[in-house]
Amino acid sequence: GGIITQTPKFLIGQEGQKLTLKCQQNFNHDTMYWYRQDSGKGLRLIYYSITENDLQKGDLSEGYDASREKKSSFSLTVTSAQKNEMAVFLCASSILGGIQDTQYFGPGTRLLVL
Amino acid sequence: GDSVTQTEGLVTLTEGLPVMLNCTYQTIYSNPFLFWYVQHLNESPRLLLKSFTDNKRTEHQGFHATLHKSSSSFHLQKSSAQLSDSALYYCALSEGAGGYKVVFGSGTRLLVSP
Numbered sequence: 001g002g003i004i005t006q007t008p009k010f011l012i013g014q015e016g017q018k019l020t021l022k023c024q025q026n027f028n029h030d031t032m033y034w035y036r037q038d039s040g041k042g043l044r045l046i047y048y049s050i051t052e053n054d055l056q057k058g059d060l061s062e063g064y065d066a067s068r069e070k071k072s073s074f075s076l077t078v079t080s081a082q083k084n085e086m087a088v089f090l091c092a093s094s095i096l097g098g099i100q101d102t103q104y105f106g107p108g109t110r111l112l113v114l
Numbered sequence: 115g116d117s118v119t120q121t122e123g124l125v126t127l128t129e130g131l132p133v134m135l136n137c138t139y140q141t142i143y144s145n146p147f148l149f150w151y152v153q154h155l156n157e158s159p160r161l162l163l164k165s166f167t168d169n170k171r172t173e174h175q176g177f178h179a180t181l182h183k184s185s186s187s188f189h190l191q192k193s194s195a196q197l198s199d200s201a202l203y204y205c206a207l208s209e210g211a212g213g214y215k216v217v218f219g220s221g222t223r224l225l226v227s228p
Contacts, residue, residue: 031214035218040123040221041220042204042218042219042220043159043218044218045215045216045217048214048215050214058215090158098214099146099147099208099209100147100164100166100208102164103159104160105158105160106158107157107158108158
């Protein structure tokens with residue numbers, strides 16, 4: 001088994017601030033994902049990475065940057081936080097990212113922008 | 115692009131009644147992989163079941179679903195709802211070409227009451 005950890009659990013920021021969320025996995029999975037979860041909108045893909053130093057944009061990448069420095073870690077940066085923004089960011093990983101592969105999710109980071 | 119449509123919003127049921135959560139999808143690929151993920155309160159999403167085979171029933175933890183390519187559907191069912199089934203349920207589709215990306219529906223919240 002393995003585990004995905006996300007830091008911080010809660011993040012409160014100011015409008016215009018650059019904010020960084022971190023994700024670590026010890027599954028030794030190749031592919032990692034960042035999703036944004038908003039009520040009634042499901043899970044929307046922000047970025048994914050199929051291997052170390054690879055980055056692929058998802059449907060919601062505008063306003064975000066990502067970094068995959070090593071196989072086990074995947075960071076997401078909100079480049080300029082929007083006032084009154086409130087969302088949960090979920091990190092996930094899968095063994096290879098193949099069509100049949102299960103995604104394993106972390107506990108999430110809850111963002112609130114004042 | 116690919117899309118997934120689920121029963122909207124909230125479904126409320128009395129314990130013991132059958133559960134049916136609808137999921138239909140659109141894709142240009144002839145061999146999609148369909149998933150149901152479940153997210154209980156204050157937890158992260160986890161896989162409930164998945165399928166690739168047309169017209170074959172897939173079961174797990176009392177839930178079942180059958181992929182019907184003719185109607186592009188993958189509805190989630192259970193014969194008798196339990197209080198512990200209260201959760202957010204996501205239907206998801208894995209894109210055929212190159213894998214990696216999974217498209218999630220907007221989620222259906224199931225609330226089971228005594």
